[in-house]
Amino acid sequence: MKNSLSRRLFGLGGLAGVAVAGSHSAFAADDTAKAPEQDTTPSKQKTFCYLGAYTKHGPPGGNGAGITVFEMNSETGSLTNVMTFTDIDSPSYIVLSPDKRFLYAVSEVSDFDTTHSGSVTAFSVNHETAALTKLNTVASGGADPAYVSVHPSGRYVFIANYTGGTVSVIHVLADGSLGHTTELIHDSGPRMPDRAADNPTGNFAVSDHSSAHPHMVQADPTGKFVLAADAGLDRMYVWTIDLDTGHLKPAAVPFTNMTPGSAPRHFCFSSDGRRLYILCEQDSKVVVADFDPDTGKIAPRQTVSTVTAHFKGSTLAAGIVLSPDERFLYVSNRLGDSLAVFQMAKDGGLTLVDEIWTHADYGRALSFDPSGSYLYVANQRSDTITSFRVDKTTGKISFTWDFTPAGSPTCFAFLRLPAA
Template identity: 65%
Template sequence: MNMLLSRRNLMLALAASGTVPLVSARAAIPATSRTLCYIGGYNKHAPPGGAGNGQGIAVFEMNRQTGGLIPVTTYMDIASPSFITMSADSRFLYALSEIDDFNASHDGSVTAFSIDPVSGELSRLNAVSSGGAVPAHLSVHHSGRYVLVANYVGGSVGVLPIRADGSLGEPTDVVHNTGPRMPERAEDNPPGNYAVSDHSGSHVHMVASDPSGRFVLACDAGLDRVYVWALDIATGKLRPAATPFINLIPGSAPRHFAFSNDGKIIYILCEQDSKVVVASFDPRTGALTPVQKVSTVTSYFQGSTLAAEILLSPNGRFVYASNRLGDSLAVFRVSPRDGTLTLVDEVWMHADYGRAMMFDPSGTFLYCANQRSDSVTSFRINQETGALDFTWHFTAVGSPTTFAFLQI
């Protein structure tokens, strides 16, 4: 017993110094061929009112036949990793910390990890400022040379250079959005929706490049705009596109987006009025032209809800959106003619406050992170109809909000 305690104390000391990753008492991930699922969320280190029940980045092994998730280990040496993503080659994992006390400027942070290609184990490389307070989303630019960060409270987009070893440098650019004050609610709310979105100023909620990598787009939920920039790959600087942004319905709070596989259609999810705006995208100029708006809840729904996440199925035939408060998953069929959407089903997520969703690498299952239920639920996808069949697997995770999968 004393030997075990001494070894644990040694590991804790090494982890604090950055020498080894801090993990739970479970065994290291064995080197076998399988699918791993990394889940992040909120823990005790968070701004006032933002703390959660998570411990860090939890790792699970996926049962490829049933969709069940088996606990493996937890990396605890990170504050509130509410969004994580991987590099295209699966060599590195990047996790933001949704905090405002990383430095004297009250910024959040982004931590870089290397991924062992055989075991999937994470090793911390470094952590840098996100370029603003309380980041909410990050992505790797298609060039593989930058991590893009959306700073929600900071109202900014940060560009972080990726070094040769996968670690991150200080921001090469931080762009702050400005605009007029918007209303808390949109005019086209679902009936009886009392939920509001914060429109006190700029609140960037997602940032990512288009499929070509030529442009960078960001949803600003506070200003009700979608911004478009060109990224100078050599300098890491953002330059406004010819049309630098489009205005959406005041109060609608654009939150996340997903591109069609050919990059010519973008599906923009608005949080406050729970609508999807379908827009054409010109990959040459970055111009956005809205062509349709469709609800994420059926005409029968009444009450409070806030939309959260949107995904395009790997085959490009269906779009899925999650509704917090309403606790449902919307299933849309994509028109093969023009990419417009038809709502074909609204499915109970079997838990409370579903946020992020993610497909497993095979596209067989859809997973939903249910923040207030401290659980993950999963659904088997009908590849022909897009229908979701609940697997009856509940995975206990404290305040989950984000996923990343690794096939090894």
């Protein structure tokens, strides 16, 4: 098996092995069906955490076993390994459908088929046990897919194929399985510098700017627009989507140029869809932008560092997430192994108020549990998950001293279910 050069090489220089045999969801399988309403009393609920990871097959050759399912202790935040779905290679990014009935996972590989593509797999979610049942697997439309998201309607999934340099749209069938590819876009642009001019002092880390490298693709909250962060071309792309055909059309302003060399990696929206927070990995900056929900225009208005002025050395920003009440924003920094805490002003502007050690190496994705009481970090090189208790008044976080062993973890998806 052959893999392209890992995007992870740019920078400086339980029940594992047991396949889950879950059953198909009993909920009605159609585009508009919704899961039954659940009792929201915490004592009558269970919270599960799905964890994606790098496995032996797939760059950079990880220690993970597949998609691991943990049960969360709501009082302590600790995670207990329940089961692992092993019949998948390097599920480096996973996402639940809006109605929580299905889970989609990309396999960050480049040899799924003769076109050197990666793949994406659909699963049904058992709402009694949290077990996964594989529905089908299809080509992702490019090598080494790094991200998967679902349109708010649940009718399409979007894939960012990092090494392949493409963004793809795949139709979701009524039973949650994946149908045909409705769109495949390969953008191009001028060669950008490997490092940004506004790097932190002493940063030797580089990001791959050899070609287009879409790192994230996701719809805005209204579902009218689809955005992609291209870390190779230093651009934020915007398209409109035709929900009848799944085709994408460039918005009135088709892309916004970011700082050359900055490598926009991930982004998140405010719930009203009018503010956009763009994380650039190479210079470790968050760009605060206004987003026009009528035209899709991105208007940057603030840039803040994810490391304090005291920091000197190499760093690459990785994950970004808003607190559930949207009063605070959090970012993970690889190499420097820190979490940045930003307070949000009424106009959406950011102020860095704290930076805390992750207590592990190479923190990537970070995620809140459904209650917003705990923040979890997937530490790829340390093979562990670390967790932090959140002060919802100040936004500051404190380490729980709880380490959850997990081979090469990369991302999370949380699911709250009624207790049996």
